[in-house]
Amino acid sequence: xxxxxxxxxxxxxxxxxxxxxxxxxxxxxxxxxxxxxxxxxxxxxxxxxxxxxxxxxxxxxxxxxxxxxxxxxxxxxxxxxxxxxxxxxxxxxxxxxxxxxxxxxxxxxxxxx
Amino acid sequence: xxxxxxxxxxxxxxxxxxxxxxxxxxxxxxxxxxxxxxxxxxxxxxxxxxxxxxxxxxxxxxxxxxxxxxxxxxxxxxxxxxxxxxxxxxxxxxxxxxxxxxxxxxxxxx
Numbered sequence: 001x002x003x004x005x006x007x008x009x010x011x012x013x014x015x016x017x018x019x020x021x022x023x024x025x026x027x028x029x030x031x032x033x034x035x036x037x038x039x040x041x042x043x044x045x046x047x048x049x050x051x052x053x054x055x056x057x058x059x060x061x062x063x064x065x066x067x068x069x070x071x072x073x074x075x076x077x078x079x080x081x082x083x084x085x086x087x088x089x090x091x092x093x094x095x096x097x098x099x100x101x102x103x104x105x106x107x108x109x110x111x112x113x
Numbered sequence: 114x115x116x117x118x119x120x121x122x123x124x125x126x127x128x129x130x131x132x133x134x135x136x137x138x139x140x141x142x143x144x145x146x147x148x149x150x151x152x153x154x155x156x157x158x159x160x161x162x163x164x165x166x167x168x169x170x171x172x173x174x175x176x177x178x179x180x181x182x183x184x185x186x187x188x189x190x191x192x193x194x195x196x197x198x199x200x201x202x203x204x205x206x207x208x209x210x211x212x213x214x215x216x217x218x219x220x221x222x223x
Contacts, residue, residue, distance in 0.1 A: 056210050106155045
């Protein structure tokens, strides 16, 4: 158990809908990262927050957004969902924003029908 | 754009034998990570390599980093069944993003 929690574990929804994925980092970690894992794209970095501020952006679609709250938990919002958004979404956390190990949560499996 | 290539992508190991997974990356970096993922599970951190020549060992696994060659290796000694998993390398090129390789799926057979 990495200490990173994610909810929900599974999410099944329809095309066009909007969902919110939630992540609580390990105690003391200020950085939160979001990743998407799919069979065709592999593991893709989406976005990083450090102490409430966006620090880096990766291959995140405009339909997706995220934020980190004052209590350091983070939410990833996915809207206008398409079939291709079906994937495993991981949150990771680390102490610092730069050189430090990222600890991954259990993931949220999103299925878009 | 940083590219990370792992090979092989699939590795069938015989118990008791030694094997190596290679991770090549395209731009300068001295920060490389190895992760393990069991089917349907999350990623577990194995090693963090932070300088040229770094070598880390844990049990039957040993990882090394050659930043000049832009190459990291994960060496498996005397493979056992519980090492069956997918192994990922990930490279940090200093902009707070990790770029992952495609993963090497390892199956250990008796």
